[in-house]
Each structure stands twice: as C-alpha cells, then as structure tokens.
Amino acid sequence: MDFEILSDIESSETFATGKGIRELSRLQRIYGKGKWRKRKGIADVKLSDGSIVRAELHWYEATGIGKKEFKIKRYID
Numbered sequence: 001m002d003f004e005i006l007s008d009i010e011s012s013e014t015f016a017t018g019k020g021i022r023e024l025s026r027l028q029r030i031y032g033k034g035k036w037r038k039r040k041g042i043a044d045v046k047l048s049d050g051s052i053v054r055a056e057l058h059w060y061e062a063t064g065i066g067k068k069e070f071k072i073k074r075y076i077d
Contacts, residue, residue: 002047003045003070005041005043009057010043011031012041016038021036021037021038023060024036025061030071031068032062034063037060037062039043040058041056042055042057045057045072054066055072055073055075056072057071058070058073
C-alpha cells in the first residue's frame with residue numbers, strides 16, 4: 001500500500017460477495033476461508049508524495065480475517 005488512510009471510511013458498501021468476487025480462490029488461499037466481500041468507501045488518504053486527498057477506496061473483507069488489499073479507485077475533488 002503506497003498510501004496511508006487518515007480518516008474513517010465513510011459511505012462504505014458491499015458490491016460483490018462470494019462467487020461474485022473474481023479473486024475468491026486467491027483470497028482463500030492467501031488469507032483463509034471466510035465470508036468474503038468486496039467493499040468500497042470514501043476516506044482521506046495521504047499519498048507517498050505527502051499530499052492529502054479524498055479518495056474512493058476498494059478492499060476485500062471477511063469476518064474474522066479483516067480488511068485486506070486496499071486500493072485507490074479514484075480521487076474525489
């Protein structure tokens with residue numbers, strides 16, 4: 001992760017679950033079996049160059065395993 005999440009993630013929602021996640025087998029192999037969900041939300045992030053921006057984040061999450069593999073999908077002005 002080449003950024004740091006500075007605020008709480010707002011407006012989080014699930015947009016894919018179970019077999020709707022293309023990476024499901026990889027996630028289960030790396031992190032373990034669980035009820036995997038792909039989620040998105042908005043937060044303030046600090047980029048590697050030191051600038052602070054508001055961004056839409058996507059990540060995978062499973063009960064008992066936690067949030068994994070955050071990525072920035074787009075910047076919000």
